């Protein structure tokens with residue numbers, strides 16, 4: 001049996017390493033760590049702690065800390081932020097050691113064929129596989145509010161479109177839309193990269209910053225976990241299998257709300273007194289002004305309307321996973337995948353309702369909980385899915 005994994009990010013790579021260990025014939029397609037290199041900005045720091053920022057390997061010795069030690073660095077610990085570049089280099093190191101034969105091509109089509117699938121690729125002959133795992137991440141699911149669309153591509157862009165925000169911001173007046181980590185970190189990077197003026201407008205009632213670490217402070221009564229402190233966070237981190245047993249409406253709600261938009265503690269100092277952040281703002285209108293700049297109307301919770309002009313609007317407005325965005329899935333495949341609010345309904349085995357087609361990573365979060373939105377979820381997902389596929393290959 002051959003398993004094809006589409007996507008070579010943390011989830012695809014971790015699964016491939018596990019399948020290899022179990023002797024399952026596996027082919028992995030995609031540019032390794034592409035989302036992290038192309039769709040996240042230079043200078044970004046991971047919000048997840050070092051202990052929650054390792055890809056899952058089937059044997060010891062391949063954590064972020066092991067990588068740092070191998071290149072002669074002192075491993076990051078506790079609440080020290082992990083630089084994006086360190087994480088990308090770590091991903092490449094993991095690939096070299098555990099998944100060296102990643103096929104750096106794009107999958108352009110997936111169609112049913114006999115008892116399996118045939119995959120089209122942008123370069124080279126089609127590939128046959130008995131089972132397919134979609135580990136395609138979030139990039140195809142960028143969300144820009146419809147009200148911003150009239151501005152045109154030169155005046156508005158999604159945060160995922162920029163691998164280097166300095167290019168966008170130099171000497172320009174930029175408005176960032178959003179209330180989460182991506183919005184606030186983009187604003188800090190734009191300000192530090194030489195933008196003339198940066199302002200943030202968010203829809204959330206209040207921008208939440210995580211509490212800074214306080215060494216020596218007595219431990220709180222709430223439980224801690226690699227994803228953070230708190231009862232619901234710890235439960236989500238430890239019980240992805242139990243999460244699946246909740247009613248689907250509750251799961252969809254919790255997957256979004258637990259660990260919802262908030263900013264890392266280390267962003268506060270970079271923004272305070274430098275970048276104005278206004279919350280509870282709703283964009284009611286956005287147009288290109290006669291001078292070619294963006295002109296927006298924003299309403300706050302009291303009903304006060306504000307007119308804002310900018311050279312560019314950066315929509316750090318997140319992602320809305322919808323299977324319909326995966327245009328490489330043939331209609332005959334897509335039709336057979338049951339969804340709940342656009343997200344695939346998954347069995348305990350990660351299998352969709354199309355036999356032989358599996359989904360892992362953030363799109364599986366409404367089934368297994370918010371853990372799957374983070375790198376830390378690779379451990380649970382790879383172990384379980386690899387065991388399922390190994391059993392299947394043994395017949």
Ligand SMILES: Cc1cc2nc3c(=O)[nH]c(=O)nc-3n(C[C@H](O)[C@H](O)[C@H](O)COP(=O)(O)OP(=O)(O)OC[C@H]3O[C@@H](n4cnc5c(N)ncnc54)[C@H](O)[C@@H]3O)c2cc1C
Pocket residue numbers: 006007008009010011012013029030031032033034035036040045046047048052053105106107108135136137138139182328360361362373374375376
């Ligand atoms: C701005 C931002 C910051 C984040 N910060 C953190 C953080 O600090 N900590 C954390 O744990 N999580 C963070 N996340 C969440 C993060 O996306 C996930 O934890 C993790 O990257 C998911 O891994 P993945 O392999 O599912 O997806 P990805 O890393 O997105 O990898 C998917 C891969 O699939 C490839 N692909 C897609 N379609 C095809 C195709 N047709 N053919 C071939 N390849 C294809 C893509 O190119 C990509 O390389 C962040 C997300 C964003 C957007």
